Amino acid sequence: MDPPSTNLTISISEREKRAGRRAHALDRQHVFHSWQAQGLFEPMTILRAEGSYVWDGEGNKLLDLSSQLVNTNVGHQHPKVISAIQEQAARLCTIAPQHVNEARSEAARLITEITPDSLDHVFFTVGGADANEHAIRMARLHTGRTKVLSAFRSYHGGTQLAINVTGDPRRFANDYSSEGVIHFMPAYLYRSYFGSITEEEETQRALQHLEDMILLEGPSTIAALILETVPGTAGVYGPPDGYLAGVRELTRKHGIVFIADEVMAGFGRTGEWLAIDNWSIKPDLITFAKGVNSGYVPLGGVAISDEIFETFRLRPFPGGNTYSGHPLACAAVVATLTVMRSEGMVKNAKRLGTEIIGPTLHELAERHPSIGDVRGLGCMWAVELVKDRDSKEPLAAYGGTSPEMNQVVSALKGENVLPFANFNRVHVVPPLNISDEDMHLGLRALDRALDVADSFTTQS
Numbered sequence: 001m002d003p004p005s006t007n008l009t010i011s012i013s014e015r016e017k018r019a020g021r022r023a024h025a026l027d028r029q030h031v032f033h034s035w036q037a038q039g040l041f042e043p044m045t046i047l048r049a050e051g052s053y054v055w056d057g058e059g060n061k062l063l064d065l066s067s068q069l070v071n072t073n074v075g076h077q078h079p080k081v082i083s084a085i086q087e088q089a090a091r092l093c094t095i096a097p098q099h100v101n102e103a104r105s106e107a108a109r110l111i112t113e114i115t116p117d118s119l120d121h122v123f124f125t126v127g128g129a130d131a132n133e134h135a136i137r138m139a140r141l142h143t144g145r146t147k148v149l150s151a152f153r154s155y156h157g158g159t160q161l162a163i164n165v166t167g168d169p170r171r172f173a174n175d176y177s178s179e180g181v182i183h184f185m186p187a188y189l190y191r192s193y194f195g196s197i198t199e200e201e202e203t204q205r206a207l208q209h210l211e212d213m214i215l216l217e218g219p220s221t222i223a224a225l226i227l228e229t230v231p232g233t234a235g236v237y238g239p240p241d242g243y244l245a246g247v248r249e250l251t252r253k254h255g256i257v258f259i260a261d262e263v264m265a266g267f268g269r270t271g272e273w274l275a276i277d278n279w280s281i282k283p284d285l286i287t288f289a290k291g292v293n294s295g296y297v298p299l300g301g302v303a304i305s306d307e308i309f310e311t312f313r314l315r316p317f318p319g320g321n322t323y324s325g326h327p328l329a330c331a332a333v334v335a336t337l338t339v340m341r342s343e344g345m346v347k348n349a350k351r352l353g354t355e356i357i358g359p360t361l362h363e364l365a366e367r368h369p370s371i372g373d374v375r376g377l378g379c380m381w382a383v384e385l386v387k388d389r390d391s392k393e394p395l396a397a398y399g400g401t402s403p404e405m406n407q408v409v410s411a412l413k414g415e416n417v418l419p420f421a422n423f424n425r426v427h428v429v430p431p432l433n434i435s436d437e438d439m440h441l442g443l444r445a446l447d448r449a450l451d452v453a454d455s456f457t458t459q460s
Contacts, residue, residue: 010048010050010055010061011059012047012048012055012059016047016048016059017047017057017058017059019047020045020047020057020058021045021057023045023057024043024045024057027043027045034158035170044056044057045057047059049064049076049077050075050076050077051075051076051077051431051433051434052064052075052076052430052431052433052434052435052438053076054076054418060416061416062413062416062417062418063416063417063418063438063441063442063445064076064418064430064431065417065418065419065420065428065429065430065442066418066419066420066427066429067379067420067429067430067431068295069290069295069420070232070264070269070290070291070380070420070427070429071264071289071290071291071294071295072294072295072431073267073268073269073290073291073294073336073340073345073431073432074294074336074339074340074345074431074432074433075294075431075433075434076431078294078335078336078339080335080338080339081293081294081296081332081335081336081339082296083335084331084332084334084335085296085297085328085331085332085335087331088103088327088328088331089328092327093327093328094323094326094327094328095327096322097124097320097321097322097323097324097325101325101327101330103325103327103328103330103331103333103334104124104325104327104330106330106334107122107124107325107330107331107333107334107337108121108122108124108325110333110334110337110338111288111292111301111303111333111337112303114267114273114274114337115274115286115303116276116282116283117282118282118305118306118307119282119283119285119286119303119304119305119306120304120306120309121303121304121305121306121309122301122302122303122304123138123301123302123304123317123319123324124299124300124301124324124325124326124329124330125289125299125300125301125302125321125324126298126299126300126321126323126324126326127157127289127298127299127300128156128157128261128263128264128287128288128289128290128300129156129157129158129159129162129163129300130157130159130162130300130321131157131263131287131288131289131300131301131302132156132157132161132162132165132226132259132261132263132287133157133159133160133161133162134302134319135224135226135259135285135287135302136148136161136165136223136224136226136259137318137319138257138285138302138304138308138311138312138317138319139223139224139257139259139284139285139308140223140224141311141312141315141317141318142223142257142307142308142311143223143224143255143256143257144223145220145221145222145223146180146221146223147180147181147182147217147221147222147223148165148179148180148181148182148222148223148224148225148226149182149183149184149210149213149214149217149222149224149225149226149256150165150166150167150181150182150183150184150225150226150227151167151183151184151185151186151227151228151231152167152168152183152184152185152186153167153168153186153188153231153234153235153237154166154167154168154186154227154228154231154234154261155167155168155170155228155231155232155233155234156226156228156261156263157263158170160174160176160179161179161181164176164179164181165179165181165226167183167186167234168233168234168399169398169399169400182213182217182222184209184210184213185206185209186206186231186237187202187203187206187207187237187239187240187243188202188235188237189202189237189240190237190372190373190375190384190392191392192205193206193209194206194209199240199241200240200241200242202240202243203240203241203242203243203246206240206243207243207246207247207250210246210247210250211250214250214254214256219254219255219256220255222254222256223256223257224256224257224258224259225247225250225251225256225257225258225259226259226261227244227247227258227259227260227261228261228262228263228264228265229244229260229261229262229265229266229270229274229275229276229278229279229281230264230265230270230275230377230380232263232264232265232380233264233422235382235384235422235423235425236375236376236380236381236382236425236427237375237382238278238375238376238377239279244276244279244281245279245281248281248282248283251284257284257285257308258283258284258285259283259284259285259286259287260274260275260276260281260283260285260286260287261287262274262275262276262286262287262288263287263288263289263290263300264290264291264380265380266286266288266290266291266292267288267290267291267292267336267337267340268291268340268345268346268349268378268379268432269291269349269378269379269380269429269432270349270353270377270378270379270380271346271347271349271350271351271353271354271377271378271379272346272350272378273346274286278377283305284305284307284308285302285303285304285305285308286302286303287300287301287302287303288300288301288302288303289301291336292333292336292337293329293330293332293333293335293336294332294336296332296336297326297328297329297331297332298323298326298329299326299329299330299332299333340432343433345432345433346432348432348433349378349379349432350377350378352378352379352430352432352434352436352439353376353377353378353379353380353381356436356439356440356443357376357379357381357428357439357443358374358376358377358381360440360443361374361376361381361383361428361443362374364383364443364446364447364450365383368447368450368451368453368454369389369454369457369459370385370386370387370395370450370453370454370456370457371383371384371385371386371450371453372384372385372386372389372392372394376428378432379428379429379430379431379432379434380427380429381427381428381429382425382426382427382428383425383426383427383428383446383450384424384425385405385408385424385425385426385450385453386424386457387404387456387457387458388457388458388459389457389459394423394424395408395424395453395456396423396424397423397424398423398424399423400423401423402424404453404456405421405423405424407452408421408426408449408450408452408453409421409426411448411449411451411452412426412445412446412449415445415448415449416445417442417445417446426446426449428442428443428446430442
């Protein structure tokens, strides 16, 4: 793969800066932001973006190690994706979902080339949250059951059912027992809920816990189990060996629909087309969004097994939306998946993780006492920061932030790096086509920012 140029020559004019200041003022007057206390939030203005970089309201160039919300897998403003959207807009900008359109048909074909055999049908949504909502609806109608099993330390979206299925603190203010969601403890070795020391112990104990939950809740009442293959904002704690296979076996044993949430981890992010490919798992439903078209136009979807498809062959599925399979979004899917193949981005993501990101982060962990754990694969990594390695006391409490963590994030921004941070973690989630030079630049910036984190440790 030919790496993108790191010497971008974009110059931000004074006129653009003035326009950005006006946009910021209007934003503060009129825009209601998600997940924020409106009066305390001070958003960054972005004027331009290209490749692995964005330019802020004052024209400063920042390396985007966040891929925004871990969705710009092909980087910003990829010319072939932009061109495909423009060409589609000129030909057929929008059409109702009951009609066939070429972009949607081709997007579905390309997606089903990536999904496991027998998941040959695609229902398109506008994003990941409603993909999960619709997948659960399919499972309930297919099984005639109601309950949904979901792990703590997970995120599945911000709509009503999706936020209840979510297992992190964002659900607290929206949690309603009437949604039929049952949470179980995940397999998470670094902070094991089962006292495990090894991966083998964690797998066995977590699976025993899950089967106990199924039996105590009543297998005949459980419609679905939804699981992020690799949890994203919840911590990038990939499953220990054997865990996903065990989950798949339990769901088959008890007639429960297994939904793999690949919204963040899918489409190259982990160095495979789908994260499930790392463990050779075939679920009943796969939800996706984000990287499938790098978020250039909003789109999500559900890949559906033949068995569940048959439930709705003669029975209407009671779900949908005006923008299902929107032509502009689907054209972006076609272009994104095409350039990912032609430019070898999935293979490159695996190489970056194996040869650069992983080794460098583990080397940093040897030198920085603030690093409690490093974990990840491909272009999806997390650095968990602690005040004390022995006690594993986090640098920011679960469900919140801290002045110490804010200083680490500020240090990264001071290095002209735009990070992805959550609770006590910094995530390293660059575009899949970031150049080696830029990747090393970002990791060197992280190295320097970790000096700030070290100053808050008991070892400092």
